[in-house]
Amino acid sequence: MTARPVTKVRELEREVELPPPREPSEHSLRLAERLKLQVKGRAAKIRFDFIRHEAGALPPLASLLRGGRGGEVRLKLLLSLLWVAGGGSDERHRTKAYPARAWAGLLDLPDPEGNGQRRIRDAIGWLEDEGLVRTMRTPGRPMALQLLLEDGSGHAYFDPAGAANKKKKSGATLTGSDLYIGVPASFWTDGWLVTLSGRALAMMLVIAHLTFSERDEWPWVSPARARHLYGLSEDTWSKGIAELKARRIIEIRKRPVGEDDFDFRRVRNTYRLPREDHQIVLPVGTRPRT
Numbered sequence: 001m002t003a004r005p006v007t008k009v010r011e012l013e014r015e016v017e018l019p020p021p022r023e024p025s026e027h028s029l030r031l032a033e034r035l036k037l038q039v040k041g042r043a044a045k046i047r048f049d050f051i052r053h054e055a056g057a058l059p060p061l062a063s064l065l066r067g068g069r070g071g072e073v074r075l076k077l078l079l080s081l082l083w084v085a086g087g088g089s090d091e092r093h094r095t096k097a098y099p100a101r102a103w104a105g106l107l108d109l110p111d112p113e114g115n116g117q118r119r120i121r122d123a124i125g126w127l128e129d130e131g132l133v134r135t136m137r138t139p140g141r142p143m144a145l146q147l148l149l150e151d152g153s154g155h156a157y158f159d160p161a162g163a164a165n166k167k168k169k170s171g172a173t174l175t176g177s178d179l180y181i182g183v184p185a186s187f188w189t190d191g192w193l194v195t196l197s198g199r200a201l202a203m204m205l206v207i208a209h210l211t212f213s214e215r216d217e218w219p220w221v222s223p224a225r226a227r228h229l230y231g232l233s234e235d236t237w238s239k240g241i242a243e244l245k246a247r248r249i250i251e252i253r254k255r256p257v258g259e260d261d262f263d264f265r266r267v268r269n270t271y272r273l274p275r276e277d278h279q280i281v282l283p284v285g286t287r288p289r290t
Helices: 026-038 060-065 069-085 099-107 115-129 160-170 200-211 222-228 234-246
Strands: 007-011 014-016 044-047 133-135 146-148 180-182 253-258 267-274
Touching: 007 133, 014 234, 026 069, 026 099, 026 146, 044 069, 044 160, 060 069, 060 200, 069 099, 069 115, 069 146, 069 200, 099 115, 115 133, 160 180, 200 267, 234 253
Parallel strands: none
Antiparallel strands: 007 014, 044 180, 133 146, 253 267
16 A cells, blocks of 8 residues: 655754644534524634633643643534534524534544543543533533533523624723634634644634734744734644645745844744634635645
């Protein structure tokens, strides 16, 4: 059997080797289309308090990723729960009683009837322990999931868009609990949820936050500030960025630090993530391919 090629991307002055992207299964895409109909095509809204923490504590996003492959499942599951149960006119903000194997199928986990659904149950248990969801159990039926605020406070979930509009009208100051970035339904229906790694998903959200309010279309963030705000390792940063660049989700440009042409000039990576208003714009296509 011929080995599949890897993608090499030069990032942070070194080559980063990326595995070939996973091709989403037809089953996963069908489940995503069914959920899209249920949520009427809305985007998922991700609060900035999930991505970074102003007080210096470890943000929920960074906490989710720790723990290897389990962290990736937790992150993908929570993003899917925010899509299905967050926002919209349903003020209960809970899912229907879906079996764990259905979530495993959406995430395209191997063996969804066995080990896949066990990994989903493990992820749900972790999310509940961290105050991100609450399980709603009925004897003889699969559990439903009640969303809590994605900042990990354990408080009841509410739609950030509605709260932000009320504050704007009253002249109140917006906080990280009000500001958010939208992840479009195509993230699920085009298979990006399956194709992208947990590192890449984390960095997509970080770059969305970083570029959200910057006047500069190509902002730069210092490594020290990045570690303080986002709590992500250098390995997650470099490999996640390289993957997003290879999949054409972000653009990277080099910006010289010095202004004098006669001086030695270092360069910095600056980033651009396309978006419309509050929503990320992903590459157009029926499938995310290399």
